Amino acid sequence: MKKIINDPNQVVQDMIKGLVAAYPNSVKQLPGTTVITGFDVPVDNKVGLVSGGGSGHEPAHAGFVGKGLLDAAVAGEVFTSPTPDQVFEAIKAVDSGSGVFLIIKNYTGDVLNFEMAAELAEAEGIQVEKVVVNDDVAVEDSSFTTGRRGIAGTVFVHKIAGAMAEKGGSLNEVKAVAEKVVNNVRSMGMAISPCTVPAAGNPSFELADDEMEVGMGIHGEPGIERTKITSADEIATELTGKILEDIEINRNDEVAVMVNGLGSTPEMELFILNGKVHDILTEKGINVYKTFVGEYMTSLEMAGCSVTLLKLDEELKELLNAESNGPAFHS
Amino acid sequence: MDIFQVGHALEWMAKTNEKVQDNKEYLTSLDQAIGDGDHGINMARGFEEVMKKINGVAYQHVADVMKDVAMTLMSKVGGAAGPLYGTAFLKLSMTFKGSEVDNASFSKGIEDALNGVKQRGKADVGEKTLVDVWTAVANAFRENKGFGGEVILQAAKSAMEDSKDIKATKGRAAYLGDRSIGHLDPGSVSSFYLFESLAEVINEGA
Ligand SMILES: Nc1ncnc2c1ncn2[C@@H]1O[C@H](COP(=O)(O)OP(=O)(O)OP(=O)(O)O)[C@@H](O)[C@H]1O
Ligand SMILES: [Mg+2]
Numbered sequence: 001m002k003k004i005i006n007d008p009n010q011v012v013q014d015m016i017k018g019l020v021a022a023y024p025n026s027v028k029q030l031p032g033t034t035v036i037t038g039f040d041v042p043v044d045n046k047v048g049l050v051s052g053g054g055s056g057h058e059p060a061h062a063g064f065v066g067k068g069l070l071d072a073a074v075a076g077e078v079f080t081s082p083t084p085d086q087v088f089e090a091i092k093a094v095d096s097g098s099g100v101f102l103i104i105k106n107y108t109g110d111v112l113n114f115e116m117a118a119e120l121a122e123a124e125g126i127q128v129e130k131v132v133v134n135d136d137v138a139v140e141d142s143s144f145t146t147g148r149r150g151i152a153g154t155v156f157v158h159k160i161a162g163a164m165a166e167k168g169g170s171l172n173e174v175k176a177v178a179e180k181v182v183n184n185v186r187s188m189g190m191a192i193s194p195c196t197v198p199a200a201g202n203p204s205f206e207l208a209d210d211e212m213e214v215g216m217g218i219h220g221e222p223g224i225e226r227t228k229i230t231s232a233d234e235i236a237t238e239l240t241g242k243i244l245e246d247i248e249i250n251r252n253d254e255v256a257v258m259v260n261g262l263g264s265t266p267e268m269e270l271f272i273l274n275g276k277v278h279d280i281l282t283e284k285g286i287n288v289y290k291t292f293v294g295e296y297m298t299s300l301e302m303a304g305c306s307v308t309l310l311k312l313d314e315e316l317k318e319l320l321n322a323e324s325n326g327p328a329f330h331s
Numbered sequence: 332m333d334i335f336q337v338g339h340a341l342e343w344m345a346k347t348n349e350k351v352q353d354n355k356e357y358l359t360s361l362d363q364a365i366g367d368g369d370h371g372i373n374m375a376r377g378f379e380e381v382m383k384k385i386n387g388v389a390y391q392h393v394a395d396v397m398k399d400v401a402m403t404l405m406s407k408v409g410g411a412a413g414p415l416y417g418t419a420f421l422k423l424s425m426t427f428k429g430s431e432v433d434n435a436s437f438s439k440g441i442e443d444a445l446n447g448v449k450q451r452g453k454a455d456v457g458e459k460t461l462v463d464v465w466t467a468v469a470n471a472f473r474e475n476k477g478f479g480g481e482v483i484l485q486a487a488k489s490a491m492e493d494s495k496d497i498k499a500t501k502g503r504a505a506y507l508g509d510r511s512i513g514h515l516d517p518g519s520v521s522s523f524y525l526f527e528s529l530a531e532v533i534n535e536g537a
Contacts, residue, residue: 054369054409077376080369080409108502109410112451116405116414139506146505197368200359204368219367221506 001201008198012055012075019062023327027065030072034082035090036062037072047165047174048072048094051103051158052087053110054079056197057218059328060297064155066326069162070103078197078300079219081109087117091126099127099171103157103178105150106134129171131178133157135187135308137246138215138224151218152260152297153185153308156320159329163322177319184311186243190223190235191216191262191304214238218262218299218306232269236276239307244284249311251285256292256320258308263298265305270294273305290320296328332478332536335432339532340396344385346528348378351521361517365504369410370517377408377416393432397424411452411502412518415461418451419444438472445469452501459499459511461518464490468526480534487526494519 005011012034019036020029027036035052042048051061052074061073071094076082091100100121104114111132118128135153161178169177192212194203197220204220207213212230215223230238249255259274261267274293281288289312297306312320324331332339351358351374358371384403390396397420405417426440445465449455456466467490468483475482494516502518504511 076409077369077373079367080373081411081413083406083409083413085406107411108452109413112411112414113409140508146501146503149506197372199372200363200368204363217367217506219503220363221367221503222510 001196001198003196003198005198008201011198012077015055015058016062016075019327026325026327027062030089030093033086033089034075035072035086035093036065036075037090037093038065038067041071041094042096043071044096045098045168046096047098047169047171048091048096048100049103049158049162049165049174050074050087050090050094050100051154052076052082052090053105053107054081054219056195056300057297059295060155061158063328064158064326066324066329068166068322068324069326069329070158078199081107081113084113084116084120087114088120091117091121091128092124095126099129101161101165101171101174101178102128102130103154103161104130104132105154106132106147107149108146127171129175131157131161131175131182133182135182135185136217137186137188137242138217149217151187151189152258152306153187153310155258155296155329156185156256156308156310157181159324159331160316160319162324163319166322177315180316181310184247184316185308186247187306187308188239188242189216189218189262189304189306190214190239191302192229193264193303195220195263195300195302197300216302216304218297220299220302232272233276235305236273236307237280240277240280240309243307243309247309247311249286249309252287254287254289254312254317255281256290256310256312257281257288258292258296260297260306260308261295262302262304262306263295264301264303267294270305273307277307289317332533333433335393335437335478337390337393337396339536340393341385341390343529343532344378344381344396344400346531347525348382350524350528351375351378354524358517358521361515361520365499365507365511365514366517367503370412370521373408373410373412374521377404377413380407392427394424394427394429397421397427412521415448415452415518418447419465422447434472434476434478437478438469441465441469441472454501457497458501459494459497459504459516459519460501461516461522463494463497463516464519464522464526466490478533480530483526483533484530487523487530491515491519491523
């Protein structure tokens, strides 16, 4: 393992220290926790938004703490959900009396720990609502199993629910619009090289020089198939195609596109992919309203990408355009 | 063994910690195959903290040991395993509270813990999770009238080994569908260490 770290067991604390030092005027760390909050929480009369999850997905989630976005992000150990006590601290810190909204990616660990935190908060009289994001179409959807994973589409939930809370939406209104995003957002990813969890010391899987894994998860969970690597155009076609099979997006519909890098994929390659994604959508008469290309939800140093499409309506467009300002997101 | 005492509970945790630390890499490699590769790291961190917490405390009752174990696992493990093991030990603590822990009470404790875990994780037996091992051990306790180390060990062991042939429908391994078949469930293996340790404590205390 070759990494720029001090101690594999201290990476989360060390990262938070540096993050807060980089954005001293916008975020702070709750003392003694791994919670990052906005500088001015709780914000009077505003629903507080909390998200989080394992570390290793930077800039998610602390990079999305800010005006018109999240009020707090809870960082767990690398790829491991944070514990209920930490999430509870975040909830208490952002509650202004208007209630707190939790944005959870659909992984058993995240769901269990955030639910337990919500129970602790409710026991103290704090109103809590939540949404579980499950945008990854690579995984079969079934109510009998764990269901789909939450990946880069989560960033759109942060942005849009954040905008709704910022403009004074009630807890129920924030929940309703967050659910609307979840119902209209789909993603799919792929990887060409693995990542190494610092405390594990070795990569979680191996890929030969000429191989790629389609449907790769953001924690190194195996995808749906391993094939010979193809061109960017073919990769864009496969990922976009899978998404469009899963959600009905018609001619003249408007979408937001996110082409997300997983950690060590150059922007050059992300732009190459994005070019093809646009061609595919244009050919189908689907209008691209806004595009996001870059690193939003990474997987340590994994090389690869994900494509996300969010189907828009007037309300989602307005909220997507609203002003926001966090370390990793401005609009 | 007639009564499970504070000393037994402490010994149980010490042995479990040893096995988890010794097998940290093994558990992680199992989780790398069908999960995200954090199970060994999470459990090792959790039990290291458990030992720090319970060492040197003059406990009066087994229930108090179980409560400290529960709270520590809940706040230090993370992932799916943290809330699940935390819930299990919290249930043990609640069931053991206020009376001596004989076989009947231990048996009830395991049953309550199992139900707590099932409720929290919404998993049932046969979904390739640690519920499978806890179910086997709960059955062994029910069928065996005294503390039976060997019975517990065998029940836990075969349930753990059987996890290999099951298709996961809960937890991260469920994302793999059929490809989860042929791999041991990491949580079932860590639960096996827990019950292997319990069996050793019972055998030594007999
Ligand atoms: N719903 C569930 N009910 C019972 N046990 C479960 C459930 N989901 C997972 N498990 C058990 O937890 C083990 C995995 O624990 P681990 O600590 O690795 O959590 P994780 O799924 O990686 O969590 P996270 O999603 O936060 O990374 C599995 O091997 C399985 O035995
Ligand atoms: Mg895991």
